[in-house]
Amino acid sequence: MNIKNSLLCLLSFVILASCAKSTEISTNEENKYYIESWINTYHKGVKPLEDYGIYLIENKEGPGKKYDGEQYLYIDYTIRNMDRSIIQTSNIKLSKQISDYSSMRYYGPTIWNIKDTVVVAGLSDILKYAKEGSEITALIPSWLNIGTKYNSKLEYYKHKSNANNILYTINIKGFTNNIEKWEQDSVAKYINKEQEFKFKKDSNDFYFSKIKSSPDANPISAGSKVYVKYIGRRLDNSVFDTNIADTAKMYSIFNPYNKYESMIIKWADTENALRILDNGVEKNQIDGLKKALWKLSKGERAIAVFTSKLGYEGQWQGKVIPPYCPLMFDIEIETRDVD
Numbered sequence: 001m002n003i004k005n006s007l008l009c010l011l012s013f014v015i016l017a018s019c020a021k022s023t024e025i026s027t028n029e030e031n032k033y034y035i036e037s038w039i040n041t042y043h044k045g046v047k048p049l050e051d052y053g054i055y056l057i058e059n060k061e062g063p064g065k066k067y068d069g070e071q072y073l074y075i076d077y078t079i080r081n082m083d084r085s086i087i088q089t090s091n092i093k094l095s096k097q098i099s100d101y102s103s104m105r106y107y108g109p110t111i112w113n114i115k116d117t118v119v120v121a122g123l124s125d126i127l128k129y130a131k132e133g134s135e136i137t138a139l140i141p142s143w144l145n146i147g148t149k150y151n152s153k154l155e156y157y158k159h160k161s162n163a164n165n166i167l168y169t170i171n172i173k174g175f176t177n178n179i180e181k182w183e184q185d186s187v188a189k190y191i192n193k194e195q196e197f198k199f200k201k202d203s204n205d206f207y208f209s210k211i212k213s214s215p216d217a218n219p220i221s222a223g224s225k226v227y228v229k230y231i232g233r234r235l236d237n238s239v240f241d242t243n244i245a246d247t248a249k250m251y252s253i254f255n256p257y258n259k260y261e262s263m264i265i266k267w268a269d270t271e272n273a274l275r276i277l278d279n280g281v282e283k284n285q286i287d288g289l290k291k292a293l294w295k296l297s298k299g300e301r302a303i304a305v306f307t308s309k310l311g312y313e314g315q316w317q318g319k320v321i322p323p324y325c326p327l328m329f330d331i332e333i334e335t336r337d338v339d
Helices: 003-009 023-042 092-097 121-127 153-158 179-193 245-250 287-294
Strands: 055-060 072-080 086-089 110-112 135-140 166-176 200-203 206-212 225-234 239-242 263-266 275-278 281-283 301-306 327-337
Touching: 023 153, 086 092, 121 135, 121 166, 166 179, 179 301, 206 287, 239 245, 287 301, 287 327
Parallel strands: none
Antiparallel strands: 055 135, 072 086, 072 110, 072 166, 135 166, 200 206, 206 301, 225 239, 225 263, 225 327, 263 275, 275 281, 301 327
16 A cells, blocks of 8 residues: 555544534534644643644654655654544554554554655644654644645635544654665665675665575576575565565464465566466566576575665555565575476
8 A cells, every 4th residue: 555545544534423504614613612622621722823724732843954845754653533542653662552563564664755645634734844853743633634635724624524633643753855865875774784695786776695506506498487485574674575484483474374385486588577477377576576586596595685666666565565665585496396
């Protein structure tokens, strides 16, 4: 799922409908009175930033530069109901506290590409106050908890919303104008730390280390098929996927419904033409994995590290790979023949 979906789908809670004659306005009027009462009880003196706008509950201003609205943001977030119960969070400790933790999910800061993404109006208002290192908590009223765009806050207020009021906390870890360089720098830091593998630099986006060679290494002929075992990791070394059952169990991502079998790769004349065979159907694969496989022969094993340019770029992959996430793959081509 992408950032757009993750921001909009989680904000789908129904508020009470009004039985007054003018449903759209009176519904929000009732909600506005409720919000004002809640604010007066728990955060006395806090006013909306503008008429019908968000309420800035707390702004722990960071020491860094101000966000200009165009950069890629690196953010931790927590979304709560007004009773403080957590709807969603990127914080692993909080997820464990509310028994919502899953070893099959990614936790931690994520890259937000706000300029090319539809976000709820209230979140856009919060980010106007963002500085590097800031932690901001704001109450977003239901009428601003939508992705539809209007020209004024009053227009938002006049339209009925099926969303709920939410408390949004964001922690700005950093931001960048150049996401490609940001990823390349992250990969370079990882490579410098992992000296034992003696990585060779193919480009700023791809590093490779052969950790097992075959004495009988011969080029694999086009059209032939090979078995491949793999382990996929993020750069925090957490495993997000594997076709090895014991590895899945070791990292608590084992799924009893999965078939832990070596994948079949159909070889080709060129690197880009390599394909996975899934029940006889040819499927493409990410470029980073193809580049790594192309450097191997049967019986050889390697580790490849690459940026999202050769992976999944700005898209979520399920709940395990966030946008703009560099990846590491441990791959081995088996010696046995495919029947």
